[in-house]
Amino acid sequence: MSHTDTAILTASTADLTRAAAMLARGETVAFPTETVYGLGADARSGPAVARIYAAKGRPTFNPLIAHVRDVASAKRYVTWTGTADRLAAAFWPGPLTLVLPLRADHGIASLVTAGLDTLAVRVPAHPAAQRLLALFDGPLAAPSANPSGRISATTAAHVLDGLGGRIAAVVDDGPCAVGLESTIIGLEGKDTTLLRPGGLPTETIEAVLGHSLGRRDQTEALTAPGQMLSHYAPAAAVRLNATAARKGETLLGFGAMGCDLNLSRGADLAEAASNLFAHLHKLDQTGRPIAIAPVPNTGLGVAINDRLRRAAAPRDR
Structure with a gap:
């Protein structure tokens, strides 16, 4: 397949209908969500999901998120709980993923769950994603639409x-508004556990629940997407907590400071989250190492710092 063999579609009804037909044939289609662009395939088809892993170069032990239209659709695949009801009522559609036990009759391809007995599921808020899911009329496995481990x-x-x-x-429908992947919450048994910080602040979730979330032990096996130590990484080396660029580096700033690009001169964490990956893409194109200024570790800053730590983690080159 050449570069030009990837069709560029709009969010028109005609093009989304074409995209849904491609998905029904087992092909892979990238589409926008409010968080990041996802690479979609029919979550019920092993061969279709295998094309996601092949395109991304993603290890098959790393599970995927299934995107569905609504709560009723989610209940077809997972065992629903009262806590799931509360969180879905408060935050769906939106940047929240729930990990729940699979139903016995789920029909989801085992590649989606990486062989686990749970499924990560969410309802995206982006209008184009919603319309595509309605036209396709089924669950779409959709990790971020980039080579595995990269930005x-x-x-x-x-x-x-x-x-x-x-x-x-x-499907090209402009830039994503949130700019960070969804927050992932595990709902196995009686525990409510933060599996990955993301576009919905932890404090907001805890306010709805009325209690603190548990935290995943980083030494545990992967239970949800986005938990690999090296992830979201530019090709260039990344240095964190920089107050100035060293010789040969580009500087990604935060707040009032001199830098090559700034996540948010006004120190707005929502703006910083929205700009994070786009700015990393721009700086990575220079081919120079990237230094990144400190970002407060509160609210959306928790998710931003999670992505930055993984981007800076040691990795094979």
Whole structure:
């Protein structure tokens, strides 16, 4: 497949209908969500899901999120709970993923769950994603639409830069508003556990629940997407907590400071989250190492720092 073999579609009804038909044939289609662009395939088809792993170069022990239209659709695949009801009522559609036990009759391909007996599921808020799910009328496995371990895509151009020629199509509906992947909450048994911080602040979730979330032991096996130590990484080396650039580096700033690019000059964490991956893409194109200024570790800053730590983690080169 050449780069031009990846079709670029709009969010028109005609193009979304075409995208849904591609998905029904077992092809992979990237589409926007409010968090990042996802690479979608029919979550019920092993061969279709295998095309996601092949396109991304993603290890098959790393599970995927299934995107569905609504709560009723989610209940077809997972065992629902009262806590899930409260969280879905408060935050769906939106940047929250729930990990719940699979139903006996779920029909989800085992590649989606990486062989686990749980499924990560969410209802995206993006209008194009909602319309695509309605036209497809089924669950879409959809990790971020980028090569495995690299910077997540927040525009269709990012998708094409990383996956052009490897996927059937991308639906271009502009940049993603949130800019960070969803927050993932595990709801196995009686525990309510933060499995990955993301676009919905932990404090907001805890306010609805009325109690603190448990925390995952980082030494445990992978139980949800986005838990690998090295992830969301530019090709260039990344240095954190920088107050100035060293020789040869580019500097990604936060707040009032001199830098090459600034996540938010006004120190707004929502703006910083929205800009994070797009700015990393821009700086990575320079080919120079990237130094990154400190970001407060509160609210959305928790998720931003999670992504930055993984981007800076040691990795094979």
